[in-house]
Amino acid sequence: MNLKSTIATIIISSSLIIGDACAAWTCPNNANNATHRIDGVGYDYSNYQPRVHFASQPPNNWSYLSYDFGVDTDYGKSILSIALTAYSTGAQVRVRCVNGNDIRGLWISDAGGKSPN
Numbered sequence: 288m289n290l291k292s293t294i295a296t297i298i299i300s301s302s303l304i305i306g307d308a309c310a311a312w313t314c315p316n317n318a319n320n321a322t323h324r325i326d327g328v329g330y331d332y333s334n335y336q337p338r339v340h341f342a343s344q345p346p347n348n349w350s351y352l353s354y355d356f357g358v359d360t361d362y363g364k365s366i367l368s369i370a371l372t373a374y375s376t377g378a379q380v381r382v383r384c385v386n387g388n389d390i391r392g393l394w395i396s397d398a399g400g401k402s403p404n
Contacts (some may be wrong), residue, residue: 314387
């Protein structure tokens with residue numbers, strides 16, 4: 288567990304340095320109808336914005352994690368916590384994506400489902 292925490296810290300720290308070098312902001316293909324694996328988590332302090340990368344996406348295509356709710360809000364903290372859990376455990380997630388680049392819902396489920404709105 289310590290190794291995964293260390294890796295997550297390194298990735299988040301690296302993302303602070305290169306976060307603005309991303310080529311595109313996009314949700315994964317078939318975002319709302321499939322399961323996905325988060326293979327990167329980052330953060331940008333300028334807007335308190337966490338970001339996630341999905342394994343199915345090109346290396347520089349990232350998604351905003353609740354663009355309008357940064358980590359200075361309870362909602363932002365909650366969705367970031369789910370993303371970090373999924374990243375550190377390798378669990379598959381379901382997402383609700385809006386505007387083509389903003390993850391507004393995130394679910395970890397062994398059954399592969401998500402709760403109704």
